[in-house]
Amino acid sequence: MKRRKWFKWGTIVSLLVMIQLILTGCGNGGSSEKDAAASSGNTVVHIGVQGSTGILPYAREKKTFEKAFKKAGAKVEWHEFASGPPHFEALASGKLDFGATGGTPLIAGQSGGIDFKAIAVTTDGKKGNSIVVPKGSTIKELKDLKGKKIAVAKGSSAYNFLYLALDRAGLKDTDIKVVQLQPDEARPALDNGSIDAWSTWEPYVTTAVFQTGAEILASGEDLNINAPGFLIARSGFTEEHPELTVLFLKTYEEVRKHFTENLDQTAKEIADAEKVDVEIISAVLKNTTQILSPATDEFKKAHQDQADFLYKAGGINKKLDTSEVIDNQYVEKALK
Numbered sequence: 001m002k003r004r005k006w007f008k009w010g011t012i013v014s015l016l017v018m019i020q021l022i023l024t025g026c027g028n029g030g031s032s033e034k035d036a037a038a039s040s041g042n043t044v045v046h047i048g049v050q051g052s053t054g055i056l057p058y059a060r061e062k063k064t065f066e067k068a069f070k071k072a073g074a075k076v077e078w079h080e081f082a083s084g085p086p087h088f089e090a091l092a093s094g095k096l097d098f099g100a101t102g103g104t105p106l107i108a109g110q111s112g113g114i115d116f117k118a119i120a121v122t123t124d125g126k127k128g129n130s131i132v133v134p135k136g137s138t139i140k141e142l143k144d145l146k147g148k149k150i151a152v153a154k155g156s157s158a159y160n161f162l163y164l165a166l167d168r169a170g171l172k173d174t175d176i177k178v179v180q181l182q183p184d185e186a187r188p189a190l191d192n193g194s195i196d197a198w199s200t201w202e203p204y205v206t207t208a209v210f211q212t213g214a215e216i217l218a219s220g221e222d223l224n225i226n227a228p229g230f231l232i233a234r235s236g237f238t239e240e241h242p243e244l245t246v247l248f249l250k251t252y253e254e255v256r257k258h259f260t261e262n263l264d265q266t267a268k269e270i271a272d273a274e275k276v277d278v279e280i281i282s283a284v285l286k287n288t289t290q291i292l293s294p295a296t297d298e299f300k301k302a303h304q305d306q307a308d309f310l311y312k313a314g315g316i317n318k319k320l321d322t323s324e325v326i327d328n329q330y331v332e333k334a335l336k
Helices: 010-022 024-039 055-062 064-071 085-092 103-111 157-168 183-191 204-212 235-240 242-261 263-274 278-286 297-312 329-334
Strands: 043-049 074-080 098-101 116-123 129-133 149-152 177-180 197-201 215-219 229-234
Touching: 043 055, 043 064, 043 085, 043 242, 055 064, 055 098, 055 242, 055 263, 064 074, 064 242, 085 098, 085 103, 085 229, 098 103, 103 116, 103 157, 103 229, 103 297, 116 235, 116 242, 116 329, 129 157, 129 204, 149 157, 149 183, 157 197, 157 297, 183 197, 183 204, 197 204, 204 215, 204 278, 229 235, 229 242, 235 242, 242 263, 242 329, 263 278
Parallel strands: 043 074, 043 098, 149 177, 149 197
Antiparallel strands: 098 229, 116 229, 129 197, 129 215
């Protein structure tokens, strides 16, 4: 049976490969700079962050990683990204050491030959992704998406979720018009009617619902789609600095525990910092499951299932063994 040509991911995979090849010199240069810094006792740890309501954004505001790494003789630098795929561009060029993304960018990154490891699971992903429609939309079921314009950030976890949802409804990509937009572009398009639906993740789902009355058409929880999110690391960094990799995870867990055990306080702090209604932030946090765990057999299977789906659908050009990029050794040490 021929593979269904649903996904138009060639550009994303090609981009990742191109970045890896073209920026090899930059990556090596970055490594040399880090080697020099390490030899002088000034290792720089580059951490990627996206959004404003997760563990890493919260830790950045509190400077928790800065304090922890300073004791180890290292400095922290933060790099902001709109979604998961740009993390892998930075990994490929040696300009990023750690980050947090959904599973789909990992699959694209592995397919593109990026040298990284998934060092921990941060969420089961069921509550993370949803398809939202504007208030009063005539779209009431997934099958109603036929012929509609749907925005999504290409290569993100919401991209894979969209096509899994279409599959459940018996639709193909030729039945809809995909509009590739990052969240800061998609939200205005949803509000002004330029698009009919938006496949995205938290906090954008809850924010749209609270602020404009948008409705959730389907969520990962509704469809029982397990799509774990991960902490990722540049392989060169983990090999050169295993102790700092464990420290990164220990610090993440410290922040996560405080974050989840004090949700009301956390919500108020984030709401004040972002100048957003605290009710919105509270709902976002309650709709997001924050964990730190090794990749269990269940999580490994869910991630492999995503990769298999993408391969069968023509989204990636080779079958992957996703266990090759999963490395539990650091999180197991951190959680002891």
